[in-house]
Amino acid sequence: MLPLQSNENFTILIVDDDETIRMMLKTGLQLVGFHCHAAEGAQPALKVLDNRQVDIVVADIRMPDVNGMDLLRIIKGKYSADVIIMTGYVDDFNYEDIVQQGASDFIQKPVRIAEFVARIKRVLSERTAKADRLNALTDLKLNLDKFQRAMEGIVKAISMAVEIRDPYTAGHQERVAELACAAAREMGLAEDDVYGLRMASVIHDLGKITVPAGILAKPGRLSPLEYELIKNHVQAGYDIMKQIEFPWPLANIILQHHERLDGSGYPQGLFDGDIMMQARILAVADVFETIASHRPYRPALGLTRAIDELKHHSGTLYDAQVVAVFLKLVDQGRFPEFARQP
Ligand SMILES: [Fe+2]
Structure with missing residues (x-):
């Protein structure tokens, strides 16, 4: 007693x-x-x-x-x-x-x-x-809240570090995170998984800090070697993030965000069922945002081109269910900042 x-x-x-x-x-x-x-x-x-x-x-x-x-x-x-x-x-x-x-x-x-x-x-x-x-x-909950805020702070700091070095993609990771989370919620993923996806999305291109700044900002076409260096950002991001034991599989989501269902992606050339759902969602959000927005080597291609890309490769490169949810959200006007573009 x-x-x-x-x-x-x-x-x-x-x-x-x-x-x-x-x-x-x-x-x-x-x-x-x-x-x-x-x-x-x-x-x-x-x-x-x-x-x-x-x-x-x-x-x-x-x-x-x-x-x-x-x-x-x-x-x-x-x-x-x-x-x-x-x-x-x-x-x-x-x-x-x-x-x-x-x-x-x-x-x-x-x-x-x-x-x-x-x-x-x-x-x-x-x-x-x-x-x-x-x-x-109550004390435990307060400590958990503090821990969560600290983790969010770390992730935000990493995200800022990437974008300071690569100003052409400034805002890209944040916008991709918004798109990915909207789709994940629509698909009924558990709130904790959505949260983990958000954390991974806001730093998914973190590995670009290992790519020379001149290549990141280069207008025009990249040489094959430059392209290989850019592709390596996925493995580099994974190698950095795997050092930290987060409650969510951030390192693996980052590692798989350029994998494609037909095995044509990188770095591992994974096929369909081997790619985790969060990475499939992130991949679609990343492609959609990249096409719809301005890039150093071209102006924004716009919403129509982004939609065409997703429709064209639905079920081959991109998860068909994720694409369907994305298109539904676009139709509903849930991504207004993209709808305003040509
Ligand atoms: Fe990427």
């Missing part, structure tokens, strides 16, 4: 229309150090609850205005106090029912003070343990 705080840290409210019992219980609790209030019925009891923090309400069942069970329901719906039900008519009430309706304990009249205090202490012990568990959970 957890160590209990001192009795003076807790406040107990006794509710009974019988003044003798009320005063006896109040005095008994005060003698062992509890703060104690007494009320002759439900209405004055609720006034006490409205005005101060109460840990336990001990309520008689039979009272002239609102009975103890109704008071129990009101307290459980509006206050945080535990409730102990008390009655002299044991045969009329079922212990299980009373507990099911939210009471923390049940005590039979005539009440023996020593037993009464022991029950109060047991309920307080459970109450304290429950509060400690809740506090621990």
Whole structure:
């Protein structure tokens, strides 16, 4: 059992229309150090609850205005106090029912003070343990939120590093992430997978930091060697990201974003079922954004060309289901920044 705080840290409210019992219980609790209030019925009891923090309400069942069970329901719906039900008519009430309706304990009249205090202490012990568990959970959640923000910060910093070096693709990764996540959600991927896809998408071209800047910004055609150097950005991105153990397969999504269903992609030439779904979605979003936007070696080709590319290679290069979802979202005007282009 957890160590209990001192009795003076807790406040107990006794509710009974019988003044003798009320005063006896109040005095008994005060003698062992509890703060104690007494009320002759439900209405004055609720006034006490409205005005101060109460840990336990001990309520008689039979009272002239609102009975103890109704008071129990009101307290459980509006206050945080535990409730102990008390009655002299044991045969009329079922212990299980009373507990099911939210009471923390049940005590039979005539009440023996020593037993009464022991029950109060047991309920307080459970109450304290429950509060400690809740506090621990809240702390855990706060730490997880901090951890998540730190991870997002790392990913954002990497993304900025790539785009500072390759200003022609500035904004490309962020736009691809938006497109990929919209498609993933439409396809019903779990929110955690969508989140991982977003993280991977905003840094998917990270490996370009290993490609000479002159090649990245080169207008016009690339030589075969220059093209090979650019293609290597996928493996380079994977090699960097595999060092960090993220909760999502970021390194693998990045590694596979230029793979194509018919095996013509790179770096591994994977086929259809070997390519992970997040990478298939990222591939379509990447191609769509690349065609629709400006590139160093050409102006933006526009939405129509991007759509034609996806339709033409649906099921051969690109996942047909992903393409279908993409085209549906385009039709619905979900990517307005692309719809405005020629
Ligand atoms: Fe890429």
